[in-house]
Amino acid sequence: MTREIEVKYRVRDLAALEAALLHRGVRLSPPAHQDDQAYAEQGWTYGQSKLGVTFARLRTQQGRHLFTVKRPLDNAMACFEHETEVTDRAEMHSAIVAMGFYPTVRIVKTRRTSTLKNMTICVDEVEHAGSFVEIERTVHGDENGLAVQEELHAFACSLGLDLERTTETYDSLVRAT
Known part of the structure; x- marks a missing residue:
């Protein structure tokens, strides 16, 4: 079983983060625009626990559409995950709804990524939520x-920056604004 485990932090000083990462040899990719539609199982609403609930996401990035299914296991940032590319975003949206999911929030962000050892680092500027x-x-x-x-x-923590850890997912952060 493949699981994605992550931690997330609000960034107050983007330039300081970029410098700290560069000092560690982390070179971020060029910015990529991501347009995500989040979906939840029928019956689930914000305010309820996400543990054990299956969520879906439809992402468009650089002309590619990715369909992702996640189920939080330990917490909202430790998920069982499956992802595949699809050719038609509109048809996949209709299929997701037909499978019993409903659209929740749209998350639009600019993402830069890199890898260091076995970690993936994503620096995101999320519309209506800030930098993370x-x-x-x-x-x-x-x-x-x-x-x-x-x-x-x-x-x-080893980066020595003023980062504010959050346990909220982007859909919850965007919805809260």
Whole structure:
């Protein structure tokens, strides 16, 4: 079973983050525009726990459409995940709704990424929510998601920056604004 484990931080000083990452040898990719539509299972609403609930996402980036299904296991940032490319965003939207999901929020962001060792680092500027850095790792098998989050958090702290950790997903952050 593949799981995506991540930690997320609100960034107050983007230039300081970029400098700290560069000091570690992290060179961010050129910016990519991402247009995400989030979906939830019928019956789930904001304010309820996300644990064990399946969520879907339809992302368009550089002319490609990605369909993703996530189910939070340990917490909202430690998810079982499947992702595949689809050719027709409108048809996939209709299929997702037919499968019993409903659209929740649209998340539009500019993302720059890089890798360092076994981590993926994403620097995001999210419309209506602000600037963030996500540090994530893909794990297989029964590796402890909470322990992985602590390792990722230790890396974030080692950057020596004023980062504000959040346990909210982008859909919740955008919806709150």
